Amino acid sequence: xxxxxxxxxxxxxxxxxxxxxxxxxxxxxxxxxxxxxxxxxxxxxxxxxxxxxxxxxxxxxxxxxxxxxxxxxxxxxxxxxxxxxxxxxxxxxxxxxxxxxxxxxxxxxxxxxxxxxxxxxxxxxxxxxxxxxxxxxxxxxxxxxxxxxxxxxxxxxxxxxxxxxxxxxxxxxxxxxxxxxxxxxxxxxxxxxxxxxxxxxxxxxxxxxxxxxxxxxxxxxxxxxxxxxxxxxxxxxxxxxxxxxxxxxxxxxxxxxxxxxxxxxxxxxxxxxxxxxxxxxx
Ligand SMILES: [Zn+2]
Numbered sequence: 001x002x003x004x005x006x007x008x009x010x011x012x013x014x015x016x017x018x019x020x021x022x023x024x025x026x027x028x029x030x031x032x033x034x035x036x037x038x039x040x041x042x043x044x045x046x047x048x049x050x051x052x053x054x055x056x057x058x059x060x061x062x063x064x065x066x067x068x069x070x071x072x073x074x075x076x077x078x079x080x081x082x083x084x085x086x087x088x089x090x091x092x093x094x095x096x097x098x099x100x101x102x103x104x105x106x107x108x109x110x111x112x113x114x115x116x117x118x119x120x121x122x123x124x125x126x127x128x129x130x131x132x133x134x135x136x137x138x139x140x141x142x143x144x145x146x147x148x149x150x151x152x153x154x155x156x157x158x159x160x161x162x163x164x165x166x167x168x169x170x171x172x173x174x175x176x177x178x179x180x181x182x183x184x185x186x187x188x189x190x191x192x193x194x195x196x197x198x199x200x201x202x203x204x205x206x207x208x209x210x211x212x213x214x215x216x217x218x219x220x221x222x223x224x225x226x227x228x229x230x231x232x233x234x235x236x237x238x239x240x241x242x243x244x245x246x247x248x249x250x251x252x253x254x255x256x257x258x259x260x261x262x263x264x265x266x267x268x269x270x271x272x273x274x275x276x277x278x279x280x281x282x
Contacts, residue, residue, distance in 0.1 A: 006069075018034070183228055
């Protein structure tokens with residue numbers, strides 16, 4: 001596995017650590033950002049937070065905004081693992097709450113915002129769902145295509161629930177995907193604000209709920225799972241503990257996992273929007 005970190009460096013400060021011909025500009029989207037990729041073996045990786053602190057102290061500005069961790073696996077590595085971490089990269093708006101989906105908030109955790117209960121079918125806006133076989137709303141509602149639903153049914157995949165989604169103008173041909181089985185993250189799963197900041201709270205928000213609902217704002221490591229019998233029985237799972245926080249429409253979200261049979265289906269049916277990483281079972 002190769003792990004690469006991508007940073008959206010503020011252009012005016014990029015020269016403090018990077019060559020001018022390094023990375024790529026975001027072109028017309030934003031001339032103020034330079035996208036740089038580097039591994040943790042690159043000594044400059046550890047310079048980023050140091051320079052970041054200097055810039056903050058001197059100018060009260062940030063050195064980087066967005067960031068991401070890209071893990072590349074060989075075919076052999078992906079085929080050898082029992083459990084895969086399923087990543088849903090495409091996010092869209094509006095969320096269900098904005099389109100008339102009814103939620104019961106009475107049992108919601110007052111610290112982290114986890115545990116709201118969906119009472120109605122997922123309502124979404126027609127034309128807002130991306131043309132992928134899987135995507136999620138900014139509130140973490142997972143939407144899949146008819147093609148995905150049919151393939152799951154045909155292959156008899158277990159552990160997933162698919163409920164029809166309703167559009168403002170009537171029934172849709174999309175489904176809401178939820179997991180019927182939860183598995184537990186181990187304490188070896190690392191979460192934090194960004195790769196340099198593992199803080200569990202900031203500016204009044206608490207990212208690691210004392211009641212155990214959430215583990216942090218963002219997942220930073222490959223997920224580590226406590227072994228459970230259900231791993232061999234089902235094809236799709238959600239983590240018991242969640243990441244992220246209640247902020248506007250955002251809600252804590254589980255991490256999703258799947259079996260090799262699930263991944264095989266995605267590859268053979270050429271379903272889009274799915275990314276896989278390795279999940280470690282302890
Ligand atoms: Zn909580």
